Amino acid sequence: MFKPASPRLATCALIATTTALLSAGAQAQITETVPATAQKQVRAVRVATPPIIDGKLDEPLWREAEVITDFHQIRPGNGTQPSERTEVYVVYDDDALYIGARMYDSEPNLIAAPVIRHGQGLGSDDRLVVILDPFNTRRTGYRFETNLNAVRHDALYQSVNSFQIDWNTIWDTATSVDGNSWIAELEIPFKSLPFDASIDTWGFNFGRGIRRRGEEMAWVSYNRTYNPGISGVMTNLSGMDQGVGLDIVPSLSVNRQKRFSVNTTETNTDPSLDAFYRLLPSLNAALTINTDFSATEVDNRQVNLSRFNLFFPEKRDFFLNDSDLFQFGNISGAAGSNQAASRSSRENARPFFSRNLGLSQTGAPVDIEYGGRVSGRVGRWNIGTLAIRQDEFNTVNASNLFIGRLSANVLNESSVGFIVTDGDPVSNLENSVYGADFRYQNTRLAGGQTIEADAWYQQSDTPGLSGDDAAYGVGLRSPNNSGLRGGIGFKEVQANFNPAMGYVNRANIRDYTADAGYTHFLNDSFLQTAYVGVDAQRVNVIDDGLQSQALVFRLLELETNTRDRFEIGYQQNKEVVLAPFAIYSAPDRRVLVQPGKYDFDEQRIGFSTAGQREFAGGLTYQTGDFYNGKRTNVGGSFAWTQSRYFVMSLNYDWNDVPLCQDSCRLS
Secondary structure (H helix, E strand, O other), X not given: OOOOOOHHHHHHHHHHHHHHHHHHOHHHOOOOOOOHHHOOEEEOEEOOOOOOOOOOOXXXXXXXXXXXXXXXXXXXXOOOOOOOOEEEEEEEOOOEEEEEEEEEOOOHHHOOOOOOOOOOOOOOOOEEEEEEEOOOOOOOEEEEEEOOOOOOXXXXXXXXXXXXXXXXXXXXXXXXXXXXXXXXXXXXXXXXXXXXXXXXXXXXEEEEEEHHHOEEEEOOOEOOEOEOOEOEEEEOOOOOOOOOOEEEEEEEEEEEEEEOOOOEEEEEEEEEEEEEEEEEOOEEEEEEEOOOXXXXXOOXXXXXXXXXXXXXXXOOHHHHOOHHHHOOOOOOOOOOOOOOOOHHHHHOOEOOOHHHOOEOOOOOEOOEEEEEEEEEEEXXXXXXXXXXEEOOEOOEOOEEEEEEEEEEEEOOOEEEEEEEEEOOOOOOOOOEEEEEEEEEEEOOOHHHOOEEEEEEEEEEEEOOEOOOOEEEEEEEEEOOOOEEEEEEEEEEEOOXXXXXXXXXXXXXXXXXXXXXXXXXXXXXXXXXXXEEEEEEEEEEEOOOEEEEEEEEEEEEEEEEOOXXXXXXXXXXXXXXXXXXXXXXXXXXXXXXEOOEEEEEEEEEEEEEOOOOOOEEEEEEEEEEEEOOEEEEEEEEEEEEEEEOOEEEEEEEEEEEOOEOOOOOOOO
């Protein structure tokens, strides 16, 4: 095995090798798409002067553009005529793509816009959605949303059915109300997105939501959904300016600390630098020196009532950029919407989890001295590499860390790939992981159905751990938005599988998941959908029987045309505890769950009102047995949208868990 002497050398070598190979093969690039004749098309019109982004479509240049009006409902109807007309225009110049949209509304005073903060989801807002797939691969892409408040919400598709909402880039939007319509203008700089200038056709789609009617519409859809795999195309793109491909982001943090007890004052000054350079039109390099993460959003608080670690997602921009290129095996999405499997369980066995870099095991920051990344797409190849030099902390020496991920697009919507990691950020031991994966996807089955399948294998190498150091899994899903849906999955994580830069929630287990359900759309009713289903997970200790089991009976889940929701469910749990674990710890008290076999059931009921209302909220109530005691959980939320400029919200979560302690034992 080759172990790089430093991330800087590894990055330079990789840049040289990759650039040479891919430049030599540039003429043989392959972009696998459905033939353009089978897709809706719009011709982007080049303009000499860019529009002013002011939320008005009053410039003559918009009249030069082709107008898109052939939208259709995906909710509550399926392909039926929308209740309101929508007009979309697309133009571009050397620097940016410009999108103008006029969304007619016969009751403009009822347009819903409760979200006023950039970066928040717009699920409760009347919104415009734009999806771009610059490489036209129908596998990944970028999502841009805005509402009447000109809120910017963007996301990176990691696959056609999941996206990373913490990703963001630079773009602009402005909105206004014009009679019986609202207008949105978007400017998306070409420098904000990776693309190949030789590709003149991009994947392209639009969506619009009218919340008070529970209405969703799209330009192109399939099985009541739209995404990069289900889209039209935008043609006639040429001559876009990617600039010199160099961005430099310097920063400086100053910390002044005064101690009164010993009367000392200390000032620390930490300069940092991030630089980004485009090696090829769609292959980017990044360099970071003394990385500054001070502007990172804090984690949401989570309550842990289990014996296994929780999962906290990555929120640091440096690691979020091109994060889709490092995804392996669709591990996090294999269980889909299975409510029996927790988020941490679904993420279990990830070979690379970037939160392990620059953070100690306790979550304290660790300095990153410097690092480099080469990532992007060339033809059918998807490339993600990262090399980091992490500073020493406590008794852990400074470490060199390397991650390499390469995958190839095969068939129409599938991929095959490999991953390697080298280094351990939290110990002085050597560690490496190798893995291979295959993902199959077909979103064009007869009857409006979709099928996905995954298979992956990994093996770690850690001194002192010999044998039983592999993890592997398979999955099969049909994640349809209407009618039948379901899936099955399996993964084994062996006792000595140790991805030092990955995420392992529990090892020495076999994890089985399954779910099945049916969604029915109602016609001519105040109800829009009704769903019933069952989700299941069983986790066995390898060669030692049951560890955990959960059956979630989703007895009835209703959603109205105005997006009010009601649900009722029942859950059966089995837990085999081999060693005591603390469910609550305080300086003066610990509450332990003792070893034993536990069977307990819980019931749940909940409702929520639609977020576009002036007063909105929800309430859930869950009660039942919990290990050798009881649990009552009450969760509530309340929001007051006084206007487009003032929103107040309140959330509350309460757990009451009385457990039988010293006088009670189970065998």
